[in-house]
Amino acid sequence: MQEIFGVPAPLLFGQLLIGLINGSFYALLSLGLAVIFGVLNIINFAHGALYMMGAFVAWLLLNYLGIGYWPGLILAPLIVGAVGIVIERAMLSHLYDLDHLYGLLLTFGLALIIEGTFINFYGVSGQPYAPPEILNGGYNLGFMFLPKYRAWVIVASLAVCLGTWLLIERTRLGAYLRAAVERPDLVRAFGINVPLMMTLTYGFAVGLAGFAGILAAPVYTVSPIMGQNLIIVVFAIVVIGGLGSILGSIVTGLGIGLIEGLTRTFYPEASSTVVFVIMAIVLILRPNGLFGRPRE
Amino acid sequence: MTDTAMKPATGLRGRRFVTPVLALLGIALLIAAPFFGIYPVFLMKLLCFALFACAFNLMLGFVGLLSFGHAAFFGMAAYVTGHAVKAWELNTVLGIGAGTAVAGVMGLVFGAIAIRQKGVYFAMITLALAQMVYFFCLQVPFTHGEDGIQGIPRGTVFGLFDLRDTLTMYYFVAAVFLVGIFVIYRTVHSPFGQALKGIRENEARMISLGYPVALLKVLAFTMSAALTGLAGSTKAIVFQTATLTDVNWHMSGEVVLMTLIGGMGTIFGPVVGAGVIIALQNYLATIGSWVTVVMGTIFVICVLTFRRGIVGEILARWPKKG
Numbered sequence: 001m002q003e004i005f006g007v008p009a010p011l012l013f014g015q016l017l018i019g020l021i022n023g024s025f026y027a028l029l030s031l032g033l034a035v036i037f038g039v040l041n042i043i044n045f046a047h048g049a050l051y052m053m054g055a056f057v058a059w060l061l062l063n064y065l066g067i068g069y070w071p072g073l074i075l076a077p078l079i080v081g082a083v084g085i086v087i088e089r090a091m092l093s094h095l096y097d098l099d100h101l102y103g104l105l106l107t108f109g110l111a112l113i114i115e116g117t118f119i120n121f122y123g124v125s126g127q128p129y130a131p132p133e134i135l136n137g138g139y140n141l142g143f144m145f146l147p148k149y150r151a152w153v154i155v156a157s158l159a160v161c162l163g164t165w166l167l168i169e170r171t172r173l174g175a176y177l178r179a180a181v182e183r184p185d186l187v188r189a190f191g192i193n194v195p196l197m198m199t200l201t202y203g204f205a206v207g208l209a210g211f212a213g214i215l216a217a218p219v220y221t222v223s224p225i226m227g228q229n230l231i232i233v234v235f236a237i238v239v240i241g242g243l244g245s246i247l248g249s250i251v252t253g254l255g256i257g258l259i260e261g262l263t264r265t266f267y268p269e270a271s272s273t274v275v276f277v278i279m280a281i282v283l284i285l286r287p288n289g290l291f292g293r294p295r296e
Numbered sequence: 297m298t299d300t301a302m303k304p305a306t307g308l309r310g311r312r313f314v315t316p317v318l319a320l321l322g323i324a325l326l327i328a329a330p331f332f333g334i335y336p337v338f339l340m341k342l343l344c345f346a347l348f349a350c351a352f353n354l355m356l357g358f359v360g361l362l363s364f365g366h367a368a369f370f371g372m373a374a375y376v377t378g379h380a381v382k383a384w385e386l387n388t389v390l391g392i393g394a395g396t397a398v399a400g401v402m403g404l405v406f407g408a409i410a411i412r413q414k415g416v417y418f419a420m421i422t423l424a425l426a427q428m429v430y431f432f433c434l435q436v437p438f439t440h441g442e443d444g445i446q447g448i449p450r451g452t453v454f455g456l457f458d459l460r461d462t463l464t465m466y467y468f469v470a471a472v473f474l475v476g477i478f479v480i481y482r483t484v485h486s487p488f489g490q491a492l493k494g495i496r497e498n499e500a501r502m503i504s505l506g507y508p509v510a511l512l513k514v515l516a517f518t519m520s521a522a523l524t525g526l527a528g529s530t531k532a533i534v535f536q537t538a539t540l541t542d543v544n545w546h547m548s549g550e551v552v553l554m555t556l557i558g559g560m561g562t563i564f565g566p567v568v569g570a571g572v573i574i575a576l577q578n579y580l581a582t583i584g585s586w587v588t589v590v591m592g593t594i595f596v597i598c599v600l601t602f603r604r605g606i607v608g609e610i611l612a613r614w615p616k617k618g
Contacts, residue, residue, distance in 0.1 A: 043416045091600060100416050101362050102599050105556065108549055109595025116588030229427070232545065236424040239417065269435060276428035280409050283421065287412045 007265055013144040015261040021150055021219060023257020024157035025051075028212040029234045030241065030249040031161055032205035035168070037243050038181050039201045042092060042103030048231025049114040050206050052224060054080045054213020056118060059129050059222045069132040072214055080210025085203040092202065093195065111231070118224035126221025153215050160211060161250045168246060177201065236279040242292020252290060326470045336466045337534070342574045343473040344531040349554040349566030350480050351523030356552075357561030358484055359516050360496035364419045364548050365406065365426030366524050369399040371543030372429060373525030374532035378445035379438050381533070388451035388459060388533055392472075395529030396522050402429070403521020407514040423545060430543045444539030448532055465534065472530050476523050481563055483519065492516050546588075553591060556598050559605025568606050 004012050029047055036044045057076040061067040067075065087110065095102050131149040138147040168174035180187045180194050188194045213227075220226055233256075241252030256275050264271040282290060330336050352366050373395035381391035410421040433439045440446075450459040459465045483489050491512055494502045503509050532538045541547065550573065558569025573591075580587050598605070604612055 037416075043420065091596065094600060098603075101419065102603070104362070104364075104416050104419055105552065106596055106599040108552075109592045109599065112549070112588050112592030112595065114592075116585060116592060119585050119588070232423055232427045235420040236427075239420055239424065272431045273428050276424050276431075279421070279424055283409055283413070 005266070010144050012265050015265040016258060017144070017146065017150060017261070019257045019259070019261020019264070020254065021153055021257070022260060023254040024154050025212050025216055025230070025253075026234055026237050026257055027161050027250045027253030028157050028208055028215075029230070030237045030253045031164060031246060032208040033234060033238050034241075034243050034246055034249040035164070035205045035208075036202060037238075038246075039177060040088075040092065040096070040103070040198055041100050042095070042107065043100070043235075044202075044206070045104055045107035045231065046087070046110040046114065047107075047206070047209050047234065048227030049111040050080050050084065050227075051209040051213040051216070051230065052118065052227035053083065053114060054210030055129070055217040055222045055226065056122075056213075056224070057210065058214040058217050059127055062129065069214075069218075073211070076214040077207040077210040080213070081203040081207030084206030085199055087206075088199045088202040093199070096198075111227075115224055115228065122224055124223060124225050126223035126226075129217040129222050131218035149218055153219060156215060157212070160208065164208070165246050165250065233275055236275050238289075240275075240279050240282045240289055242289020245291040248289075248291025323474065326474070327467075330463060330466055336462050338574070338578060340466055340469045340534045341531070342571055343469050344527050344534060345551075345554065345574055346567040346570040347473050347476045347530075348524055348527035349551050349558065349570045350477060350563070351520050351527060352551045353555045353560055353562075353566045354480055354483065354520040354523070355517060356555055357565075358489060358496065359492045359513060361414070361513070361517075362419045362552070363422040363517070363520075364545070364552065365422030365424075365429075366521070366551055367543050367545060367547035368406075368426035368429035369402055369521040369524040370528035370531075370547060370551075371433065371538070371540070372402060373399040373528035374538035374542050375433060375439050375445060377529035377532045378448045378538035381451060382445060382448050383438070387454055389453055391451075392526065392529040392533065395532070396525040399525020399528065400518050400522030403518040403524075404514065406521065407517035411510055411513050411517065423548065426543070426545060426548060430540070430545070433540060433543050439538070439540075442540065444537055445532075446537050448536040448538065450533055450536065459533070469530055469534060472526065476526055477563075477567075479519075480523065484563065488512070488515075549595075550591070553595055553598070555605075557594065557602075557605055559608030559611070562605070562607045562611060565605050565607035572606070 003009065029051060033044055033047055036042060036047075054076045057079050058069070058072040061072050061075060062069075091106055091110075092103060095106060135149040135152050138145055139151070140146075168177060176187065176192055177197060180192070180197055184194050216226070234253075237252050237256050238249065240256065241248040243249075256278070259278070260271055260274060263274045270277075286292075329339055348366070348370055352363065355361050355363050375395075376398045377391040377395035380386040380394045381388055386394065406422060406425050409425065410418055413421055434441060450465060452458050453468065457464050457468065459468055484492075491502065491507055494505075494507070495509055495512060499509060528542060531542070554569035554573050555566045556569065557572055558567065559565030576590070576594075577587060580590060583590075602609070
């Protein structure tokens with residue numbers, strides 16, 4: 001069998017694939033966090049819980065209403081996004097004039113409420129969620145076996161990430177949004193409804209988390225605690241990438257996923273801590289993150 | 297920073313006589329408490345968490361930095377003390393000292409890494425570093441993974457007092473608590489503490505006045521971590537266990553909640569907050585995992601409507617003397 005650095009090639013590529021899958025979810029989630037922070041100046045601690053909610057909505061749709069994966073792929077993000085809009089209108093919008101920490105604390109409380117509620121109804125053990133029939137099976141690439149569903153996850157999340165980037169960087173709506181980040185008062189003076197834009201931004205970014213959730217449902221099991229530890233890794237990724245750049249958060253997310261995959265192959269004991277070690281090193285060398293701009 | 301930054305309640309001038317009276321009342325209450333029929337183990341738990349919250353508040357309330365990783369110091373100190381007392385058969389006091397020292401060193405390292413950041417970044421970084429400690433504790437052999445360290449002997453205070461006796465244990469914990477609170481009180485009212493408050497109010501001005509701001513912050517963080525370690529170590533002796541629960545980020549969140557509900561930036565707010573939360577947890581133990589939902593709800597309500605906390609609210613209404 002072919003070996004690379006003393007590791008069988010299929011094992012290495014297998015771990016890299018898992019790393020790429022995890023990286024896709026990191027990218028989707030850190031992208032959402034970066035967008036929310038950019039526009040609302042809030043770190044959304046509930047992002048992991050809403051990601052979990054996306055997976056659960058898909059599972060509930062399938063098991064109680066018989067709605068399958070493909071409609072779920074549209075419905076789950078919409079439902080989670082709607083929940084996000086309610087959260088923003090009812091709570092977050094009252095905190096914009098206060099220290100940013102209050103937003104973090106409020107969303108932490110929300111994460112506890114959402115996760116606690118789901119744990120009470122469904123326990124901490126996972127629920128299986130089968131991938132759609134058309135994505136069963138896989139491709140034999142010669143050096144490794146690539147399950148179709150995993151290929152789809154990577155393609156879909158990359159497409160959504162790039163779409164979001166284009167939306168923000170290359171469209172008129174995105175230009176308004178970027179302007180509102182810099183000078184919300186001036187943008188309002190031009191007659192643009194900034195509060196509405198903030199609400200929709202939060203709904204959209206949270207919808208991205210819901211989308212990541214349903215994508216993840218067939219890969220991992222659907223469990224109320226699936227977002228708990230993930231959100232902290234995503235926080236570390238956001239610190240590594242710096243919150244200034246959307247493309248930066250996508251690249252960092254994928255990169256960290258791959259590095260975790262490599263670590264799992266060569267030194268498995270460190271695979272869950274490597275991201276935090278990288279974060280510490282980046283903070284010492286580049287305090288504003290790899291892609292971040294200096295902050296005031 | 298917006299100008300409506302996290303400002304704790306100020307005020308309370310002309311309380312020269314109030315403080316010693318309150319302090320004596322508090323000590324009397326501590327001594328008398330077990331005779332009022334309150335379960336001593338509950339009181340000890342309360343005191344440990346109250347000290348934990350006060351140590352945490354040293355950072356949040358007086359330097360203005362929110363650490364979301366204090367569970368790392370609390371839990372690690374508990375593990376170190378448990379291991380030192382059980383496996384190395386160290387005296388209990390030395391074991392607690394070891395836990396406190398390790399937590400202090402960790403605080404120094406965390407502080408050195410995170411201190412250049414402020415606000416939400418500081419919170420995220422401390423949370424991530426603490427998660428690293430959590431995974432470390434999950435994997436290294438001396439913590440016994442999911443089982444934790446069980447059956448830690450309570451031992452004696454250098455052979456003088458036998459801590460297996462619940463009442464003796466209680467007075468030992470009360471003494472540790474008082475020492476911790478006294479250290480915090482003295483720190484806050486020292487020139488060092490004043491400099492910290494200056495950093496909280498206007499960091500740029502403190503830098504221009506020539507204060508070594510980064511160093512002061514790291515020192516404060518180290519102290520806060522060491523005192524948190526003291527609380528964690530003492531808890532490990534009281535309950536004779538050290539488990540992953542103590543290092544988990546839920547614990548970090550709990551101490552934030554205690555401080556928030558009691559009143560950040562006040563000396564005794566966190567004590568009150570710890571009392572409320574611990575009592576609530578005890579009272580709600582029967583509803584099982586709904587406790588998490590209740591905690592989350594309190595968090596949300598506090599942030600939306602009750603940001604000064606219980607003690608902060610009282611202080612804000614206290615009649616001010618000119």
